[in-house]
Amino acid sequence: xxxxxxxxxxxxxxxxxxxxxxxxxxxxxxxxxxxxxxxxxxxxxxxxxxxxxxxxxxxxxxxxxxxxxxxxxxxxxxxxxxxxxxxxxxxxxxxxxxxxxxxxxxxxxxxxxxxxxxxxxxxxxxxxxxxxxxxxxxxxxxxxxxxxxxxxxxxxxxxxxxxxxxxxxxxxxxxxxxxxxxxxxxxxxxxxxxxxxxxxxxxxxxxxxxxxxxxxxxxxxxxxxxxxxxxxxxxxxxxxxxxxxxxxxxxxxxxxxxxxxxxxxxxxxxxxxxxxxxxxxxxxxxxxxxxxxxxxxxxxxxxxxxxxxxxxxxxxxxxxxxxxxxxxxxxxxxxxxxxxxxxxxxxxxxxxxxxxxxxxxxxxxxxxxxxxxxxxxxxxxxxxxxxxxxxxxxxxxxxxxxxxxxxxxxxxxxxxxxxxxxxxxxxxxxxxxxxxxxxxxxxxxxxxxxxxxxxxxxxxxxxxxxxxxxxxxxxxxxxxxxxxxxxxxxxxxxxxxxxxxxxxxxxxxxxxxxxxxxxxxxxxxxxxxxxxxxxxxxxxxxxxxxxxxxxxxxxxxxxxxxxxxxxxxxxxxxxxxxxxxxxxxxxxxxxxxxxxxxxxxxxxxxxxxxxxxxxxxxxxxx
Numbered sequence: 001x002x003x004x005x006x007x008x009x010x011x012x013x014x015x016x017x018x019x020x021x022x023x024x025x026x027x028x029x030x031x032x033x034x035x036x037x038x039x040x041x042x043x044x045x046x047x048x049x050x051x052x053x054x055x056x057x058x059x060x061x062x063x064x065x066x067x068x069x070x071x072x073x074x075x076x077x078x079x080x081x082x083x084x085x086x087x088x089x090x091x092x093x094x095x096x097x098x099x100x101x102x103x104x105x106x107x108x109x110x111x112x113x114x115x116x117x118x119x120x121x122x123x124x125x126x127x128x129x130x131x132x133x134x135x136x137x138x139x140x141x142x143x144x145x146x147x148x149x150x151x152x153x154x155x156x157x158x159x160x161x162x163x164x165x166x167x168x169x170x171x172x173x174x175x176x177x178x179x180x181x182x183x184x185x186x187x188x189x190x191x192x193x194x195x196x197x198x199x200x201x202x203x204x205x206x207x208x209x210x211x212x213x214x215x216x217x218x219x220x221x222x223x224x225x226x227x228x229x230x231x232x233x234x235x236x237x238x239x240x241x242x243x244x245x246x247x248x249x250x251x252x253x254x255x256x257x258x259x260x261x262x263x264x265x266x267x268x269x270x271x272x273x274x275x276x277x278x279x280x281x282x283x284x285x286x287x288x289x290x291x292x293x294x295x296x297x298x299x300x301x302x303x304x305x306x307x308x309x310x311x312x313x314x315x316x317x318x319x320x321x322x323x324x325x326x327x328x329x330x331x332x333x334x335x336x337x338x339x340x341x342x343x344x345x346x347x348x349x350x351x352x353x354x355x356x357x358x359x360x361x362x363x364x365x366x367x368x369x370x371x372x373x374x375x376x377x378x379x380x381x382x383x384x385x386x387x388x389x390x391x392x393x394x395x396x397x398x399x400x401x402x403x404x405x406x407x408x409x410x411x412x413x414x415x416x417x418x419x420x421x422x423x424x425x426x427x428x429x430x431x432x433x434x435x436x437x438x439x440x441x442x443x444x445x446x447x448x449x450x451x452x453x454x455x456x457x458x459x460x461x462x463x464x465x466x467x468x469x470x471x472x473x474x475x476x477x478x479x480x481x482x483x484x485x486x487x488x489x490x491x492x493x494x495x496x497x498x499x500x501x502x503x504x505x506x507x508x509x510x511x512x513x514x515x516x517x518x519x520x521x522x523x524x525x526x527x528x529x530x531x532x533x534x535x536x537x538x539x540x541x542x543x544x545x546x547x548x549x550x551x552x553x554x555x556x557x558x559x560x561x562x563x564x565x566x567x568x569x570x571x572x573x574x575x576x577x578x579x580x581x582x583x584x585x586x587x588x589x590x591x592x593x594x595x596x597x598x599x600x601x602x603x604x605x606x607x608x609x610x611x612x613x614x615x616x617x618x619x620x621x622x
Contacts, residue, residue: 003100011108016328019321026102026145033101034149037094041153044087045302047080049161052294053168054080060287091153095146103142106323110134113327116403118383125326132209133326137319144309144316151309154302158184161295169284172275172292179267180299184306186263187256194252195314201245202318208238253311260307264300271296345495346394348410348526350380354551355544357496357528359394362519364540364557365530368547368570370501373530374415376546377500380528381412393496411494415501417485419473424454425465427484433493436521438465441491444517445483446510453480478505483514490518496526503533515539532571545570 015025027034058073110133114121121130162180165173212235275289348357353376357363367373380391382398390397398406408431419427428438442451454467457475461467473481482505489497502518503511515536518527529536537543537557545553545560545567553564560567 003097006104007108011105014109014327016324019317019324022320022324033098037098037149038153040087040091040094041150043083044091045153045157047083048298049157050080052291055294056287056291059290060285063286098146099142102145103138106138106141109327129206132206133322137322140316140319144312147309147312151305154305157302169288169292171278175271183263187259190256191310197249197252198314199318201249204242204245208242211235211238268296348496349392351389353546357526359526360524361541362527363542364537366532366545366570374500377412377498377530380498381410382406410496411492412498413489419469419481421471423466423468428488428491430492432491436491436493441487444490444521445487446513447483447487450480490521498528500530511535
């Protein structure tokens with residue numbers, strides 16, 4: 001896999017049982033790149049290791065006054081220089097390729113998991129942690145994956161040099177062969193502590209990222225309540241904790257780095273001291289002493305990779321653990337689509353609550369708990385947060401349909417939809433049936449003023465469709481963002497459209513027009529609206545009251561206002577005293593009047609006449 005071939009057609013199915021297993025799976029899926037980097041690494045490191053032998057051979061040729069051997073040593077040095085440059089160039093290229101392709105694979109896996117889980121992901125994992133995993137953690141994982149091949153090449157080179165020195169000059173080679181493993185293993189007792197400090201630093205950094213992400217997302221609300229200073233102090237404290245943890249971690253790694261310099265120096269002193277004694281006694285030549293000395297000096301280069309692989313693993317292990325934690329998540333109910341890909345049409349029924357949305361009808365759902373309403377809306381779309389009986393679409397369990405088919409059949413717009421940055425044309429370029437045009441969807445969602453605002457805010461755009469929308473639509477008001485999101489949902493024209501509080505941020509006049517637009521554009525299609533707005537409820541063909549997780553009443557809006565106290569509490573926000581007095585005849589009559597005027601009666605004069613007649617009967621009886 002080359003960088004230009006990215007993205008992967010299929011990133012594979014990861015082993016997300018633990019962080020180390022995930023790292024092992026990544027390495028196994030990049031064996032081609034690993035072997036390529038290993039080959040170039042061996043060429044580079046062995047060429048570097050051959051330099052001392054060439055230098056020692058040249059010095060001995062000078063001592064022996066042999067021009068032929070000196071020429072041969074010069075040719076060998078030039079060849080080593082060429083192979084060093086060639087190996088280093090392609091080793092770096094292969095290592096960077098392995099790094100980028102590993103990081104890209106992890107990012108594709110995270111993106112696929114995010115798309116699969118949908119809104120359920122942010123309920124199970126903090127948004128800041130997802131950002132940390134998909135940015136900094138991905139880089140650290142890629143670092144370890146590419147460092148493995150370089151470490152392997154360096155380790156093999158060290159073994160070859162030690163064996164070569166033992167064969168070349170046993171008296172000094174044995175000292176080197178014993179000392180090098182001691183150097184490589186000397187830092188092992190310090191690694192657990194360094195790893196714990198690195199884990200603690202990653203934890204603090206992840207917490208600070210979460211806090212920053214949540215603060216930025218709620219910045220407008222914070223400004224409204226004057227909470228900027230409070231959150232700024234919280235982030236400042238979190239940032240200082242990250243700094244202290246990073247300093248403690250850096251101290252440990254500085255100690256390890258210092259040992260990697262000190263111990264090879266001590267080994268070199270021991271080799272030179274022992275070698276000088278052997279040369280004085282005539283047991284070794286000057287060239288052999290220079291060869292062994294140069295070899296020990298150059299061994300510090302591949303030995304540095306032992307420190308790097310330890311550091312890379314200690315930093316990538318918690319990152320891989322977090323990535324595996326996200327990748328191990330799955331939908332609460334998922335049978336991988338045992339049925340065909342055909343999109344069903346028909347009634348939508350939730351066995352858990354008893355909610356029924358008849359096909360082709362506009363059904364409004366009233367729920368006193370907004371959080372429960374949000375969970376029910378997501379459940380209707382197949383995004384249940386907990387395991388349970390699947391929602392039925394035309395008698396077919398939604399979870400038994402392939403995920404693409406289920407999302408095509410049922411679309412859920414939550415109460416806080418996200419607008420991606422880009423032009424309005426790009427925002428509305430979503431998978432759709434083609435039956436609803438962008439103009440029709442924008443008109444139904446009453447986006448005329450939004451289009452004017454976009455044109456005014458984009459100096460270089462003459463067409464509103466080419467006007468740019470900032471990230472999350474921050475340049476627009478809450479109501480404008482809500483209506484653009486509604487238009488995006490309407491243009492898809494799904495078989496079943498579930499809207500959770502689609503007009504909560506707009507004024508009553510605009511809300512009335514939006515309600516008419518939804519009813520007109522979705523005529524003959526199944527639409528479920530979670531709302532407590534009388535304007536929307538009066539237009540619904542069927543209103544369902546969900547109380548304590550079960551359907552408590554079904555009817556028309558005006559009938560439920562008159563006859564169902566629990567419905568009135570949610571819709572009209574009346575107090576307990578008002579509910580208690582609701583049983584008196586005059587109260588019922590007044591409520592009937594309120595129901596008549598809350599709705600859109602075709603003949604309000606008739607409704608008012610009926611109310612006056614009832615009041616006269618009550619007075620005569622009294």
